[in-house]
Amino acid sequence: MPPTNSDESRDLAFQEAIDADRTVEPRDWMPERYRSTMVRQIAQHAHSEIIGMQPEGNWITRAPSLRRKAILLAKVQDEAGHGLYLYAAAETLGVGRGELTELLITGRQKYSSIFNYPTLTWADVGAIGWLVDGAAITNQLALTKTSYGPYARAMVRICREESFHQRQGFELLAELSRGTRAQHEMAQDAVNRWWWPALMMFGPPDSESPNTAQSMAWKIKRVSNDDLRQRFVDMTVPQSRALGLDLPDSQLRWNEARGHYDFGPIDWEEFRQVVGGHGACNAQRIAVRRAADEGGAWVREAARAWEVRQQSRTSAA
Amino acid sequence: MTAGVAGLSVVDLREVALGLGDDCLVLSHRLAEWTTHAPELEEEMALANLALDLLGQARSLLTLAGEADGRDEDQLAYWRDDRDFRNLLLLEQPNGDFAVTMTRQVLFSTFQELLYRGMAAGTEPRLAAIAAKGVMEARYHVEHARLWVQRLGRGTEESHRRMGQALDLLWPYTQELFKPTESWSRAADQGAVPPLSSIEEPWRHSIESLMVDSGLEIPGFPAWQSGGRLGRHSEHLGHLLAEMQHLHRSHPNASW
Amino acid sequence: MSHSEDWPLWEVFLRGRRGLSHQHVGSLHAPDPELALQNARDLYTRRGEGVSIWVVRSTEVHASDPDDQGPLFDPPSDKAYRHPTFYKVPEDLQL
Numbered sequence: 001m002p003p004t005n006s007d008e009s010r011d012l013a014f015q016e017a018i019d020a021d022r023t024v025e026p027r028d029w030m031p032e033r034y035r036s037t038m039v040r041q042i043a044q045h046a047h048s049e050i051i052g053m054q055p056e057g058n059w060i061t062r063a064p065s066l067r068r069k070a071i072l073l074a075k076v077q078d079e080a081g082h083g084l085y086l087y088a089a090a091e092t093l094g095v096g097r098g099e100l101t102e103l104l105i106t107g108r109q110k111y112s113s114i115f116n117y118p119t120l121t122w123a124d125v126g127a128i129g130w131l132v133d134g135a136a137i138t139n140q141l142a143l144t145k146t147s148y149g150p151y152a153r154a155m156v157r158i159c160r161e162e163s164f165h166q167r168q169g170f171e172l173l174a175e176l177s178r179g180t181r182a183q184h185e186m187a188q189d190a191v192n193r194w195w196w197p198a199l200m201m202f203g204p205p206d207s208e209s210p211n212t213a214q215s216m217a218w219k220i221k222r223v224s225n226d227d228l229r230q231r232f233v234d235m236t237v238p239q240s241r242a243l244g245l246d247l248p249d250s251q252l253r254w255n256e257a258r259g260h261y262d263f264g265p266i267d268w269e270e271f272r273q274v275v276g277g278h279g280a281c282n283a284q285r286i287a288v289r290r291a292a293d294e295g296g297a298w299v300r301e302a303a304r305a306w307e308v309r310q311q312s313r314t315s316a317a
Numbered sequence: 318m319t320a321g322v323a324g325l326s327v328v329d330l331r332e333v334a335l336g337l338g339d340d341c342l343v344l345s346h347r348l349a350e351w352t353t354h355a356p357e358l359e360e361e362m363a364l365a366n367l368a369l370d371l372l373g374q375a376r377s378l379l380t381l382a383g384e385a386d387g388r389d390e391d392q393l394a395y396w397r398d399d400r401d402f403r404n405l406l407l408l409e410q411p412n413g414d415f416a417v418t419m420t421r422q423v424l425f426s427t428f429q430e431l432l433y434r435g436m437a438a439g440t441e442p443r444l445a446a447i448a449a450k451g452v453m454e455a456r457y458h459v460e461h462a463r464l465w466v467q468r469l470g471r472g473t474e475e476s477h478r479r480m481g482q483a484l485d486l487l488w489p490y491t492q493e494l495f496k497p498t499e500s501w502s503r504a505a506d507q508g509a510v511p512p513l514s515s516i517e518e519p520w521r522h523s524i525e526s527l528m529v530d531s532g533l534e535i536p537g538f539p540a541w542q543s544g545g546r547l548g549r550h551s552e553h554l555g556h557l558l559a560e561m562q563h564l565h566r567s568h569p570n571a572s573w
Numbered sequence: 574m575s576h577s578e579d580w581p582l583w584e585v586f587l588r589g590r591r592g593l594s595h596q597h598v599g600s601l602h603a604p605d606p607e608l609a610l611q612n613a614r615d616l617y618t619r620r621g622e623g624v625s626i627w628v629v630r631s632t633e634v635h636a637s638d639p640d641d642q643g644p645l646f647d648p649p650s651d652k653a654y655r656h657p658t659f660y661k662v663p664e665d666l667q668l
Binding site (some may be wrong): 054057060061062063064065066067068070073074075076080081083084087098122172176180183185215256288289291292295296297298299300302303304305309 | 334342346349350352353354355356357358359360361362364366368369371372374375379390391395396414415467468469470473475476479559560562563565568570571572573
């Protein structure tokens with residue numbers, strides 16, 4: 001088919017379709033930068049789900065009751081599933097899962113920095129569910145309306161499945177908070193360590209987020225980093241009171257004029273360090289992923305070889 | 318001795334449920350250790366499903382086992398030492414590679430499916446109910462493990478070699494599957510559970526035909542390791558329990 | 574090196590309950606049809622979402638070209654007589 005449009009008019013038509021809230025589907029024409037931004041964002045999201053299995057997975061074999069063990073195992077399994085949905089969404093843009101895994105384990109693509117913090121006690125499992133999943137859901141709910149169809153559909157499925165993740169974290173912490181003194185302290189300590197990193201999950205402030213404007217125009221991103229962060233803080237403060245746990249910020253208070261909670265400054269230097277690969281667990285997380293990938297190569301290879309033999313047997317018959 | 322339902326004594330019911338419950342708990346623990354280490358993400362999902370199914374069965378069985386003396390599932394899981402665990406030695410063996418894990422799975426799940434089939438038709442209603450649900454799950458576990466044994470057995474030279482090693486490693490623990498404890502024999506006499514001798518032949522037939530299909534040979538040496546059902550375990554179980562129990566025991570009387 | 578080749582991609586279709594048709598729910602990787610079915614069960618029916626599964630190799634799906642959207646899908650819009658609302662019937666009549 002002869003191209004009837006110049007690139008420029010195609011770009012324009014694309015933007016018009018986006019403005020009219022038309023979803024972009026895999027085989028539609030799209031600007032190269034839209035495609036590459038989408039691939040990067042979906043891949044980073046997928047990697048985060050898979051790497052995110054590690055900090056919580058760290059406690060499955062030690063879970064303090066069989067009920068909690070079942071919940072945690074199911075939750076970590078869900079994360080593997082969510083990674084799968086997302087890798088599949090990225091694959092609709094023409095990049096294979098193996099290719100993306102390679103980019104992850106060679107450090108060329110990133111994942112959410114939150115997973116570079118260690119889970120030191122059982123209460124961390126609760127804090128991750130309550131704060132980290134709470135932050136993730138805030139972000140992901142906004143993404144259910146993202147412009148790329150396969151990504152939006154994956155988000156819908158993920159949000160539906162994740163509704164129990166935050167609740168189990170809240171319930172776990174509530175049990176600890178009203179438990180023995182040692183349990184309460186364990187819970188408070190975990191919240192102290194996870195609160196600020198959870199706020200950093202929304203990314204740098206809008207003033208320092210260079211890609212935000214284009215991402216908003218393309219409706220890849222529907223709500224800005226700072227707005228999402230505020231939404232999360234407003235939602236979480238009353239929950240912390242219900243839990244009987246303090247949030248570690250002396251400047252946290254209701255601002256009647258704004259109709260929002262004010263909160264203290266975020267340590268963006270820490271954020272940069274962890275993103276830059278210098279968090280407590282960066283090397284460890286990648287090493288585990290790499291070992292699984294390399295250790296599984298012979299299994300994947302054997303299954304392929306078996307299928308090739310089956311095929312040739314069928315065609316010979 | 319108090320007679321339970323269907324003439325099965327409380328002690329025998331407890332021993333039977335404890336043995337089967339510990340099987341599920343220990344194997345579930347081993348499968349859960351695969352989390353984040355599986356050879357492919359789809360298999361991550363499958364291994365977690367197996368672990369979750371078995372954990373669910375363990376909870377039902379331990380709850381039943383603890384009924385007589387008022388202990389709940391957690392008291393039984395977290396406050397017994399290894400000499401009081403009744404699981405098969407096969408199930409506490411370390412995961413090894415994926416070949417070892419799938420071989421262990423097919424050896425056990427084939428056994429468990431046959432056992433549950435008999436128990437589901439048995440005279441003890443609570444055991445029968447647990448078995449009726451469990452047999453569906455076991456059926457799936459068998460299918461999944463069989464698919465993998467076939468693929469690894471006939472896949473590449475390396476996978477074939479690893480499967481051979483796995484079978485040699487685990488075969489010594491298979492005879493224990495069919496060694497009844499005294500409680501089991503009495504429960505079988507009451508019709509609550511199948512006599513283990515009745516499922517040995519179908520098990521052997523199923524495993525042998527799978528291995529032939531998969532180009533693998535069952536080792537010629539005798540399978541003589543046993544003791545798990547009597548609380549004489551391998552060195553591995555102590556470490557498994559240390560990990561599983563330490564947090565719970567560090568906070569006695571806490572609730573979670 | 575370990576990524577010389579991914580397992581093939583499969584499209585998964587689920588029948589939510591008896592009486593409904595199969596619907597596309599997503600995709601996955603598997604080396605062969607049998608494992609594809611098992612993987613689909615593990616991935617897409619964890620919460621009892623289905624009673625029957627189809628898996629189809631993604632390469633076997635032939636899709637219409639989005640640029641043909643006009644020729645393929647526009648014609649019905651000028652055939653309003655295919656839709657029941659085209660016809661006038663007395664308002665008090667059940668039809």
